[in-house]
Amino acid sequence: MDILLGGRMMLGPPDxxxxxxxxxxxxxxxxxxxxxxxxxxxxxAVCVGPGGVGKTTTAAALALAGAVEGGRALVCTIDxxxxxxxxxxxxxxxxxxxxxxxxxxEAAGLQAKGELWAMMLDVKRTWDDLVSRNAPDxxxxxxxxxxxxxxxxxxxxxxxxxxxxxxxxxxxxxxxDYDLIVLDTPxxxxxxxxxxxxxxxxxxxxxxxxxAFLAPALGAxxxxxxxxxxxxxxxxxxxxxxxxxxxxxxxxxxxxSFQGMYDGFKTRAAAVRALLGRPEVxxxxxxxPNELAIAEVLAFQERLAAERMPVAGLxxxxxxxxxWTGDAPLPAPAELAAVLPGTALDRDRLPALLAAxxxxxxxxxxxxxxxxxxxxxxxxxxxxxxxxxxTDVHDLAGxxxxxxxx
Amino acid sequence: xxxxxxxxxxxxxxxxxxxxxxxxxxxxxxxLAARAGKRVLVCEVNAPQPRIAALxxxxxxxxxxGPRELLPGLHALNVLPAAAMHEYGLxxxxxxxVTHAVFENRxxxxxxxxxxxxxxxxxxxxxxxxxxxxxxxxxxxDLVLVDAPATGHAxxxxxxxxxxxxxxxxxxxxxxxxxxxxxxxxPVQTAVALVTLPEETPVNEAIELDAQVRGVLGMSRAGLxxxxxxxxxxxxxxxxALAGARDAPPPLGPAVRAATLASIRAEEARRHVGxxxxxxxxxxxxLPLVPSVGWGPRQVEAVAGAIARAWQGGEEAAWTSCxxxx
Numbered sequence: 187m188d189i190l191l192g193g194r195m196m197l198g199p200p201d202x203x204x205x206x207x208x209x210x211x212x213x214x215x216x217x218x219x220x221x222x223x224x225x226x227x228x229x230x231a232v233c234v235g236p237g238g239v240g241k242t243t244t245a246a247a248l249a250l251a252g253a254v255e256g257g258r259a260l261v262c263t264i265d266x267x268x269x270x271x272x273x274x275x276x277x278x279x280x281x282x283x284x285x286x287x288x289x290x291x292e293a294a295g296l297q298a299k300g301e302l303w304a305m306m307l308d309v310k311r312t313w314d315d316l317v318s319r320n321a322p323d324x325x326x327x328x329x330x331x332x333x334x335x336x337x338x339x340x341x342x343x344x345x346x347x348x349x350x351x352x353x354x355x356x357x358x359x360x361x362x363d364y365d366l367i368v369l370d371t372p373x374x375x376x377x378x379x380x381x382x383x384x385x386x387x388x389x390x391x392x393x394x395x396x397x398a399f400l401a402p403a404l405g406a407x408x409x410x411x412x413x414x415x416x417x418x419x420x421x422x423x424x425x426x427x428x429x430x431x432x433x434x435x436x437x438x439x440x441x442x443s444f445q446g447m448y449d450g451f452k453t454r455a456a457a458v459r460a461l462l463g464r465p466e467v468x469x470x471x472x473x474x475p476n477e478l479a480i481a482e483v484l485a486f487q488e489r490l491a492a493e494r495m496p497v498a499g500l501x502x503x504x505x506x507x508x509x510w511t512g513d514a515p516l517p518a519p520a521e522l523a524a525v526l527p528g529t530a531l532d533r534d535r536l537p538a539l540l541a542a543x544x545x546x547x548x549x550x551x552x553x554x555x556x557x558x559x560x561x562x563x564x565x566x567x568x569x570x571x572x573x574x575x576x577t578d579v580h581d582l583a584g585x586x587x588x589x590x591x592x
Numbered sequence: 593x594x595x596x597x598x599x600x601x602x603x604x605x606x607x608x609x610x611x612x613x614x615x616x617x618x619x620x621x622x623x624l625a626a627r628a629g630k631r632v633l634v635c636e637v638n639a640p641q642p643r644i645a646a647l648x649x650x651x652x653x654x655x656x657x658g659p660r661e662l663l664p665g666l667h668a669l670n671v672l673p674a675a676a677m678h679e680y681g682l683x684x685x686x687x688x689x690v691t692h693a694v695f696e697n698r699x700x701x702x703x704x705x706x707x708x709x710x711x712x713x714x715x716x717x718x719x720x721x722x723x724x725x726x727x728x729x730x731x732x733x734d735l736v737l738v739d740a741p742a743t744g745h746a747x748x749x750x751x752x753x754x755x756x757x758x759x760x761x762x763x764x765x766x767x768x769x770x771x772x773x774x775x776x777x778x779p780v781q782t783a784v785a786l787v788t789l790p791e792e793t794p795v796n797e798a799i800e801l802d803a804q805v806r807g808v809l810g811m812s813r814a815g816l817x818x819x820x821x822x823x824x825x826x827x828x829x830x831x832x833a834l835a836g837a838r839d840a841p842p843p844l845g846p847a848v849r850a851a852t853l854a855s856i857r858a859e860e861a862r863r864h865v866g867x868x869x870x871x872x873x874x875x876x877x878x879l880p881l882v883p884s885v886g887w888g889p890r891q892v893e894a895v896a897g898a899i900a901r902a903w904q905g906g907e908e909a910a911w912t913s914c915x916x917x918x
Contacts, residue, residue: 334758347744373610476611510842515893522843525843
């Protein structure tokens with residue numbers, strides 16, 4: 187791991203592929219700043235970013251750092267890789283927080299002044315809890331929990347995961363006394379889907395238009411006839427042709443069962459939304475230096491700014507360390523041959539391979555820095571630069587090493 | 593050796609973790625199929641910024657309403673929920689005027705937007721409709737390639753027909769869900785190709801995705817692509833012999849460190865490829881790491897070349913010819 191630490195983070199213009207020995211433009215150094223420092227004094231960190239950039243590990247490392255420094259820190263993960271889940275003791279637990287025993291932290295060489303807690307979001311159970319909490323009586327609760335449309339919605343509906351992540355965050359923020367809650371968010375197909383998901387689902391549950399269509403049919407059994415009596419009946423008849431009348435009737439019953447609970451849901455979603463705008467929250471954008479992730483994180487940046495969400499900073503994971511700083515040209519094979527140690531080595535083959543390897547490495551470095559430039563130009567708050575770690579972070583010691591970069 | 597029948601399938605979903613290189617592999621497969629004389633349609637799913645056209649070096653509008661020909665015999669389409677919804681409505685309701693009457697109704701528009709999974713249904717419906725659409729001389733497309741959304745969203749998309757079959761009683765929706773599900777699970781016509789990286793989390797996710805494709809979706813798998821496998825330049829013994837020079841002043845120190853990093857990466861990659869092979873009984877194609885961050889036709893061409901070589905002569909051949917010169 188140590189050989190990684192020598193790299194300085196550089197930002198440079200894109201260049202075409204240059205042969206070894208050719209001059210490359212010098213690159214200005216880029217200072218990394220501490221996202222953890224930005225989070226000090228905030229109670230909630232929300233890690234957002236595209237899939238596959240190390241969001242879950244970053245969230246876990248931030249919580250671990252919080253626990254090491256003192257205080258009770260919780261990481262709420264969405265879908266952790268199995269070995270990380272094991273490291274956090276999340277193997278059998280669903281939807282409840284569990285403390286990582288101090289002994290395990292000590293075994294990993296960590297002296298934590300505080301406590302580290304972890305949980306894994308269970309979307310279905312969060313939905314069920316929400317319904318139980320809002321249902322006016324047990325009969326209504328059971329009617330909803332038993333409805334097949336509800337069952338499908340609570341596990342498979344697009345946006346459901348995002349909605350429940352926000353819902354859980356609200357519960358944790360309001361009803362527990364953690365000093366730091368770090369929320370990992372689902373990898374969204376579109377920037378900040380989770381900000382819109384609650385409203386989309388609530389629109390559906392509280393859809394007065396739908397209820398107006400469907401409610402009269404309930405109990406009548408003659409759905410089509412009743413619809414025909416409504417204004418807009420023509421359009422409604424066409425809609426029934428679209429979905430089938432029985433499906434509409436089912437849907438009507440489902441929406442009916444939510445009647446009266448809608449306001450509770452709506453109030454709650456508004457509270458979650460308000461919570462996310464408070465200064466005690468810090469969004470942490472997580473990305474990696476590849477084209478796709480960078481395009482997505484730019485969209486996230488824009489959206490967070492438009493929504494005036496409090497941003498704590500940016501974490502760039504998996505940076506290739508810059509091994510050739512300064513403006514000297516990269517070495518030609520002959521230069522390397524002249525300084526190659528030892529006699530057992532293949533002196534014909536090795537210099538060319540080493541020169542090519544270094545040139546390729548530096549091409550990657552320059553390409554990454556160039557691709558990151560538009561994101562870095564718009565950073566709000568801190569900007570942590572994490573080099574590519576050669577082994578995946580999947581244990582507490584690995585998380586601690588990662589957190590040192592944050 | 594990878595399954596050479598992948599391109600003989602009629603509908604292939606390219607799925608994997610975000611950032612694993614699905615779009616690149618999709619574009620490379622499309623290129624190979626089109627060069628083999630097939631009429632190919634590449635579908636992107638509700639892509640905010642469609643990428644296939646840029647990857648194949650085609651210029652022009654990226655959001656054409658219908659399939660757009662990027663290269664001879666190779667079309668691309670970004671399937672958007674709103675457009676697919678309207679088109680689906682038109683098919684069900686038959687007449688444009690009627691469709692407009694329904695879709696222009698504010699309440700109904702609101703309502704349609706809110707029905708759970710309807711967006712996924714119409715998007716998938718549009719793709720499957722293209723897959724079975726026919727021209728005057730038989731099927732319109734020989735191969736429909738889908739650049740599927742990232743893992744979880746892909747499963748959600750492909751699950752919609754079977755989920756609807758569980759939730760929706762008889763009617764037009766159910767009827768559509770039935771033919772869609774039949775096409776998805778038909779192993780002769782349809783398959784999923786998995787794309788992953790030789791790293792811990794992507795490999796775990798690929799193994800889980802494979803289990804879901806088999807178990808939850810009941811779909812056939814056409815092969816596995818391991819993307820960005822780093823090349824081995826120096827033998828481990830050579831790297832070990834150079835260890836003492838890591839901290840040497842430039843130029844030797846940096847060159848040795850670059851070689852050491854590359855060697856560690858290659859070793860890790862080998863270990864993860866081994867895990868994949870042990871866990872998945874799938875024809876596997878290793879694709880070499882292309883040292884660039886931006887992706888365009890040059891990189892896609894390199895990946896297509898590597899796939900073609902792997903299919904012709906096995907992975908080792910692909911390896912040597914790709915890196916032997918460099």
